Amino acid sequence: MNDFDGLDSTSKRVALAVLRQGPVSRADLGRMLGLSAPSLTRLTKPLVARRLLVEGEPVAQNSTGRPSVPLDVNASRAHVVGAKFVTDALFAVVTDLKGTVVASHKVQQEFPSPESAVATLEELVLGWAAPWHPVGLGVSLGANVDADGNISRVSFLGWPDSPFRDLLAGATRLPCVVANDVHAFALAEHWFGFGRGCTDFAVATLGAGVGVALVCNDELVLGQAGRAGRVGDVTLDDGRRLRDVVVTSVVSQHVEAALGSALPTHASSEDLARFSHDPRVQVVLDDVARAMGQLVGQVCLYTAPEKVLISGEDAGLLRNHQTALHDGIRRYVQLRPEQIGIESLGFDEWARGSAAMAIRAHMTPRS
Incomplete structure (x- = not known):
């Protein structure tokens, strides 16, 4: 079950804001989201109790004021798999919820069809990545990818158009996201890298x-x-x-x-x-x-x-x-x-971009 299932939309906004801006004080978080201090306390208390968010060490604001206790996402609460396909290899990573790579793997082979790629990813998810109990899978490649995860113009790999996300979800039994590789990398850099903030x-x-x-x-x-x-x-x-x-x-x-x-x-x-x-x-x-x-x-x-x-x-x-x-x-x-x-x-960073897509999907589950 997704940790964020059952949360109301405002609680999900709070969790996402902490993921992207944390560690962050409650005062700053309230200003970002336009929430009053009592409302923010009410919303964050159950998130901390469920260990979705964690409190950091108190930070003194000034010599007389009350120390601020910053909030951050409990990054190790869940892990995702990110994968990137190139013409003759598959690069895969496991990351925590803040996009930190905890393991990486390379499969050196050609993938003549979407089905061959799916079979290899199924083996990786059920084998190599199993110790991390991944909650989602993100895959990126040089292609057009529509909102339903259907791929087209897969020029570098020479694949036909296919419902790639549905194939992956059926094989791995995980929530799956498929994305254009540049889009996925940009999301990772926007949330966790050069473009953060x-x-x-x-x-x-x-x-x-x-x-x-x-x-x-x-x-x-x-x-x-x-x-x-x-x-x-x-x-x-x-x-x-x-x-x-x-x-x-x-x-x-x-x-x-x-x-x-x-x-x-x-x-x-x-x-x-x-x-x-x-x-x-x-x-x-x-x-x-x-x-x-x-x-x-x-x-x-x-x-x-x-x-x-x-x-x-x-x-x-x-x-x-x-x-x-x-x-x-x-x-x-x-x-x-x-x-x-x-x-x-490097290609591990491309794969990390794929993982960022899976993190976003995990943190913003459908109602």
Whole structure:
């Protein structure tokens, strides 16, 4: 049974606010939610009694006032599984309710169909993850995912359209969430990472593909049938398409042409980084950084986020090319340095994003 079943809607709002803002004082929590002190006491008392929320050590407010006792979510109360599929592997994590990874696992194989993926996840949930008694499963992949967990345009994996969430739920017997991978990662960063505390937030990812996810007015933007954020066809100021400049396969080709020699097949960001100090390669990476800057600038022009995170497997390549990155951004907007983050992203972090989707579903059960 979900710990939050049976709670009224206001109690669920309180628990979610503590998850996202905790540890937080009751006074601050009341201001956030527009609740009086007596109402908040009435609502939090049963949550603490049930160990859904925990009280921290008292914090002195001033020399004469009564110490404040902060509230936080009991993170170890429940665990979820998050999984991310790529072309030749499955990455899975178990996290607590605050998105902290407590275990990770990799399955190195290809998944020719949704059914093969479901069979492997069923084995993982019932075997490897069983000691944590997971209360939910989140899965993300590069695809359009609608509100019912149906997937389409699964281009990287070559799968047909399918009712993926229903297949997973039937096999694992867990509450399941299926999401686009960039959307899932953005939720994790909004709740637990670089975007925590922001009402408006954006993520741009760089790697085998390029994508964007938006949080506007504190809500993740999914778009019609989950299609929001497919930005590969965005046109740059010189007429080129974004995907023809920044994705890993194209960058590898341009680096090979600059060096006049071949890179390893399916070159990774680590392979590219080995040549990053070569002036010929720096020209290529400046071009990538400037293009990503234009994307970020356009996103900020249209949506005005408080912060933007550039992430993904290849994001680290931009660290030494921030002059070009900011040149691209400044074509559209002015951002302060603290508004922009650059974070290299491993596949366990993608899987953690999937887990965040499962956490959100667990904390906001349907009535």
